[in-house]
Amino acid sequence: MTSTPPPPSPSSSGRAALDATDDRLPLHVRLRELLLDRIRTGEWTPATPLPGEIALADHYGVSKGTLRRVLGELVDQGLLERRRGDGTYVRRARLDHSLHRFFRHGSANDILPDSRILRWDSEPADTKVTESLELGADAEVLTLRRLRSRAGAPVLVEDIWLPLPRFAPLIEAGPEALGPLLYPSYEKLAGQVVGGASEELTVGACDRTDAALLECGVGDPVVVIERLARAHDGSPLELRVSRGRADTFRYRIELT
Amino acid sequence: MTSTPPPPSPSSSGRAALDATDDRLPLHVRLRELLLDRIRTGEWTPATPLPGEIALADHYGVSKGTLRRVLGELVDQGLLERRRGDGTYVRRARLDHSLHRFFRHGSANDILPDSRILRWDSEPADTKVTESLELGADAEVLTLRRLRSRAGAPVLVEDIWLPLPRFAPLIEAGPEALGPLLYPSYEKLAGQVVGGASEELTVGACDRTDAALLECGVGDPVVVIERLARAHDGSPLELRVSRGRADTFRYRIELT
DNA sequence: AAGTGGTCTAGACCACTCC
């Protein structure tokens, strides 16, 4: 035989999608790209499970082994979550915890800090914000400032900017509608799902207003954490700049 | 048949070792433990490749698939390195770079900093050092201080403690024998291979001697990185405390 | 009971590196 045997011709167009990709690449690489697309476009959400292994495998015309390999990689990458007997789900990001990893406070480091909203305004975005959030020149944003404290002691001051057409439902709901964890509120109130974030840590000096809030001296060192959170499709959702006293900062890493 | 079929009885005792483990655990978990032991004990080193897949698989009486799964995990974990057509090797740790990731200096962030040794002494260890390195009360250590700079500008001051019976060959060789990267020197001169490390970042104030070396003011904020490096078997090899000016500190993380 | 994911196997074939 000189011609390649025809594919097992599954019911739908999944196999066609695979065939349309660059066939010099290994099957599992091409399959991962296709699955990533369906995650990024929001076709699969944390609420609805993906199709089962056998269904997916023969939709794409690949073996169960190859499919499982790819799903495993996506799980390792933190994009998916699998529960035996239940199903495979897009993972809901839980980033609210990570900031507080950095700051030690006696032994009470596990409990969730209190959160008080100090500002809540819609206003035109300045240039730093428009650039970070990739907005047009005259875009409006919802701006908020929070003070987070633990056992009465201030931990972090946070300034947060949210692009406005997108987060308009938050304005209707008002600041009281926000829980201590913001990302679940974003999802429930505005349907915005955070998929990941990048953070940058630097050290700066405390200004007058932060000094009052953080109960330290003007000019004392503070750790500044700038975070840009993105949706699964890569579009910027939230810019957040957090500041905490440097003398309570501690960060551990394991290197291998 | 009521009895379990006999194992394929491979040539050596590998299968016996697997059978001796807790058989309520999945095969791949037990196999990983066995392979980890052989890495930790130093039976396999970065210089000599592991046996091939087929050899290893039937030594342990498992399928190639199960063996590959475990090797893949160890690669992901950074313990092994595989090269097609060549072989599988224990990975040589390359931690010297990680510290400098944290400090930005214009665009010259990739080039290796210069290194000047300011101190080189054997002396009794103080309590902080004995505790970190898990030494006896009257242990001796080799102490060194290095100044690392880039393009003439000081970047980091490092204090380093090495447990002494273990690193005695370094004393013979003298400070001139050390390259800018210490870990390769440890391996070549004293046969000590670093397998991993844990680091803790905090913010402190600059003392008088550091101020002179780092060219900043006394009391200025500095970032302090405390690192404990360990051998593959878990025993502490090196304690290192590095300090750098906070105003050049920058650290990026991706969260998912 | 039905459906999900997890474990394990056996074997074919391919791509690469080394000698």
Place this chain on the structure above:
DNA sequence: GAGTGGTCTAGACCACTTC
């Protein structure tokens, strides 16, 4: 050319969750 790791398949069987 011999030996290495990488890809992919097909199928058996198990453990678990949900209804």
